[in-house]
Amino acid sequence: MSTNRGQGQNAVNVVNKRVIGYLDDDVFTTLSELNAAIDERVREINHDIRRADDTTRWERFDAEERELLAPLPDAGFEDVQWKELKAARNYHVTVDTQRYSVPFGLAGKLLRVRLTSSQVTVFDGHESICEHPRLTGRKGQYSTLPEHVPPQYRNIDGLWSRRWFTDRARSVGPATVTVIEQILDAQVIEAQGYLACQNILDGLGKNNRERLEAACQDLLNRRAHPTYSTLKRLMAAIDSDAKKPRPVVPAASTRKRVSTVVFRDTMHDVYVRDASHYARDEEGK
Known part of the structure; x- marks a missing residue:
């Protein structure tokens, strides 16, 4: 460790003297001129300056280190993230709202x-x-490999199936x-529709079967x-209609009805008028 640290410090000193110090008084008007000058100084350090054993840095690299190097990977380095996820009953794992199949x-x-x-x-x-190639864009997409799908017409315990959902919908x-x-x-x-069916039956219809139907x-x-979204909107509309206030019915009037009926007592040949008749007479005075 100490040897490597000493070699690193020595390399820093060489750069300070042979590059930074050497170019300290020079003036460069473009970045490309500065880079060209630095390249020349680095070439001199590696190829021209001889060490105590009469070798250059490039000769030591070519004789001792070149064969130990592996080729660079075809793809550039990518950040890696790890997660622990449970495979659902539709044999998919969900990563950032996207779904990827695993063997059933x-x-x-x-x-x-x-x-x-990307992966x-x-x-x-x-x-x-x-x-799987990593999915981007619209939420809820599926990447399902055909070899992960269980054989058709086979009852597999613990997995969702068409019959599982149609029996519950019945x-x-x-209509459901x-x-x-x-x-x-x-x-x-088919499995790519299982989660939507589960959300409809268990989410929308759990306590609202009549409205779901x-x-x-x-x-x-x-x-x-x-x-799912369309049914949710339709159920909300049904719920809103049920909660609309009933039309207002006017309260019964407490005012006495004015009658103009004339009663006749045929036995004594007497005409009896109601109060409105006399009220009109008072108004005409």
Whole structure:
């Protein structure tokens, strides 16, 4: 350690004397002129100045160090981030709102994920399981490798499936079943629609089955594209309509009704008038 420190300090001294000190009195008008002068001084230090053993720095490098160097990597250095993430029941891990598949047998397992700006690598312990190009842009995108998808028509315990969601939707209503099926049918890989179905049934419909069924029926009537956001807006509209204030009904009047009816007593041939008749007479005076 001390030898390396001494060699480093000696190299700094050489640069101070042979580069900085040498060029101290010179004036440069452009950066390229300064760089050219520095390159010349560095060439002199490495190729012309001989050490105590009568070798130059370049000769020592060429004889002892060149063969030990490895080639530079094809890609530049990237910052690396590590996370521990649990694979969901749709056998995907979620990284910054984007979803990446893992082999379906790892669903429910805690995995290590290595992140760079361009790559997502998933590890089970120290073993690399799979790699995905890192997704950017729109939230909620999927990167699903075909070999990670479980065989069709096979009942696999612990995983989400079409039947899992349609059975739950059936307890809400027929319109909800149709919407769930439309969401699943719209996916290139069916599992990419599982999380949306889960959010609809467990999020929107957990305590609002009637409103969810009504919103699904409204969506089907409109022939709209079925999404979680669309159903959420329709349910909010249904809720707002239910809470609208009822029309105001005027209160009953407490004022006495004015009657102009004339009563006739036929037995005694007497005409009886109400108070309004005399009120008019008073006004005419």
